[in-house]
Amino acid sequence: MRISVIGCGYLGAVHASAMAELGHEVIGIDVDERKIAALAAGRPSFFEPGLPEILASATETGRLRFSTDIADAADAQVHFLAVGTPQTAGSSAADVSYVDAAFAALLPHLAEDAIVVGKSTVPVGTAARLAGRLAEEAPHASLAWNPEFLREGFAVKDTLEPDRLVYGVAEGDRHAASVLDQIYRAALEAGTPRIVTDYATAELVKVAANAFLATKISFINAMSEIADATGADVTALADALGHDARIGRRFLNAGVGFGGGCLPKDIRAFTARAEELGRGEALAFLKEVDAINLRQRQRVVDLAVLALGGSVHRKKIAVLGVTFKPDSDDVRDSPALDVAVLLKGLGADVVATDPEGIENARARHPQLDYTTSSREALHDADLVVLVTEWREYRALDPDATGRLVAGRRIIDGRNVLDPVAWRAAGWDYRGLGRP
Numbered sequence: 001m002r003i004s005v006i007g008c009g010y011l012g013a014v015h016a017s018a019m020a021e022l023g024h025e026v027i028g029i030d031v032d033e034r035k036i037a038a039l040a041a042g043r044p045s046f047f048e049p050g051l052p053e054i055l056a057s058a059t060e061t062g063r064l065r066f067s068t069d070i071a072d073a074a075d076a077q078v079h080f081l082a083v084g085t086p087q088t089a090g091s092s093a094a095d096v097s098y099v100d101a102a103f104a105a106l107l108p109h110l111a112e113d114a115i116v117v118g119k120s121t122v123p124v125g126t127a128a129r130l131a132g133r134l135a136e137e138a139p140h141a142s143l144a145w146n147p148e149f150l151r152e153g154f155a156v157k158d159t160l161e162p163d164r165l166v167y168g169v170a171e172g173d174r175h176a177a178s179v180l181d182q183i184y185r186a187a188l189e190a191g192t193p194r195i196v197t198d199y200a201t202a203e204l205v206k207v208a209a210n211a212f213l214a215t216k217i218s219f220i221n222a223m224s225e226i227a228d229a230t231g232a233d234v235t236a237l238a239d240a241l242g243h244d245a246r247i248g249r250r251f252l253n254a255g256v257g258f259g260g261g262c263l264p265k266d267i268r269a270f271t272a273r274a275e276e277l278g279r280g281e282a283l284a285f286l287k288e289v290d291a292i293n294l295r296q297r298q299r300v301v302d303l304a305v306l307a308l309g310g311s312v313h314r315k316k317i318a319v320l321g322v323t324f325k326p327d328s329d330d331v332r333d334s335p336a337l338d339v340a341v342l343l344k345g346l347g348a349d350v351v352a353t354d355p356e357g358i359e360n361a362r363a364r365h366p367q368l369d370y371t372t373s374s375r376e377a378l379h380d381a382d383l384v385v386l387v388t389e390w391r392e393y394r395a396l397d398p399d400a401t402g403r404l405v406a407g408r409r410i411i412d413g414r415n416v417l418d419p420v421a422w423r424a425a426g427w428d429y430r431g432l433g434r435p
């Protein structure tokens with residue numbers, strides 16, 4: 001199948017490469033010339049495990065090409081829209097202007113029977129609006145919405161082996177569903193469940209899934225606040241809750257909270273859309289989910305102040321991690337980076353380290369000191385704050401780490417270290433919701 005992917009960021013670059021890996025002829029389109037030049041040379045413009053390999057092999061065979069000119073997508077049968085839908089500045093709503101612009105640019109280039117397939121996360125109602133426009137301006141083409149559920153760090157695997165496929169199609173449009181079935185044949189043959197539904201349901205599945213995941217994390221973080229007040233242990237609580245198959249253990253890790261380019265902005269956009277629909281009350285709880293989440297960042301900072309006896313001023317603090325999660329270089333709405341900035345704001349000498357995220361972090365917060373060497377960050381530190389659970393930080397040895405620092409104090413902002421082992425090595429260990 002000849003496919004175009006419009007928007008080659010974290011989602012689009014992976015989707016384009018994975019579609020080529022499946023044997024399709026793919027062209028990736030983006031307005032960012034630097035991104036396109038790197039991708040065309042077989043180099044991803046961001047860190048994602050497994051992506052360099054499939055990108056390089058697909059560009060070498062010529063099955064995957066890139067361009068900044070949308071006219072080069074004209075002979076594709078299927079066009080995936082994967083442009084960004086960030087939070088609008090000064091509002092909690094999603095900014096759909098990139099979707100609208102990409103859609104408008106594509107319209108004059110649509111071949112007979114072409115299918116435009118939305119992958120971006122959009123406010124419910126967007127697909128119906130775009131379908132209306134298509135019916136007027138390119139009635140020979142059709143629209144489907146096929147939301148994406150990949151996680152950064154597992155993006156390639158999640159794209160090739162998704163948990164489920166959701167197609168939102170116009171009433172009676174069997175063609176779009178059957179073309180998508182051909183594209184995803186390998187996953188369907190492996191037994192991936194597929195739900196064919198209307199536009200609004202498909203759009204809602206995506207934001208509802210993220211709202212549920214965010215709620216689960218904020219739920220356990222709220223429990224961690226209660227655990228702190230009572231001496232209970234939130235990790236044991238999560239383990240015990242998780243054994244109930246109806247609840248499940250995943251996404252019950254208390255800590256500095258959720259960030260990234262999806263969960264935070266998606267729950268805010270969903271709330272804003274519910275308000276527009278006159279159903280604000282139904283999703284009012286998501287504001288609390290957001291508030292609980294943001295509070296965790298301050299809790300980590302408060303613990304740091306406590307650990308240093310009331311002030312962090314002029315104290316050297318090693319902040320381990322700047323990305324919103326491990327195995328990603330993404331610092332969008334990163335709790336880790338926020339903690340570093342808050343500590344710096346209190347006068348601490350912050351040295352932040354991260355295996356992959358420093359370049360992006362520096363672009364956003366040039367006022368912080370960074371190093372790629374965790375040894376350098378730890379050297380002579382009065383306090384260590386672990387905020388992104390990269391494997392190398394989880395594997396730190398308390399004795400060896402203790403020999404690098406000036407004071408054996410650690411805040412485990414992800415509850416991933418063994419408090420017994422760290423305390424046995426003489427550390428003042430503090431987690432969130434851990435006695």
Ligand SMILES: NC(=O)c1ccc[n+]([C@@H]2O[C@H](COP(=O)([O-])OP(=O)(O)OC[C@H]3O[C@@H](n4cnc5c(N)ncnc54)[C@H](O)[C@@H]3O)[C@@H](O)[C@H]2O)c1
Binds near residue numbers: 084
């Ligand atoms: N990142 C994820 O893990 C993920 C997962 C599922 C869904 N999503 C959703 O996918 C969408 C994209 O997210 P992302 O993280 O890849 O964002 P991103 O910012 O990394 O990428 C968006 C890309 O679109 C490009 N772009 C903007 N306007 C364009 C236009 N008119 N024509 C062509 N390209 C254009 C930008 O230059 C950028 O490269 C969002 O709606 C997001 O919510 C993201």
Ligand SMILES: O=c1ccn([C@@H]2O[C@H](COP(=O)(O)OP(=O)(O)O[C@H]3O[C@H](CO)[C@@H](O)[C@H](O)[C@H]3O)[C@@H](O)[C@H]2O)c(=O)[nH]1
Binds near residue numbers: 250256258262324
């Ligand atoms: O128990 C947990 C699990 C996650 N997190 C945090 O939650 C955030 C999001 O994690 P994750 O969902 O793994 O990362 P994303 O790559 O942002 O993926 C989410 O957002 C994507 C974009 O919409 C969706 O496609 C995915 O299905 C959805 O999981 C990160 O900051 C994690 O540290 C926790 O704090 N505790």
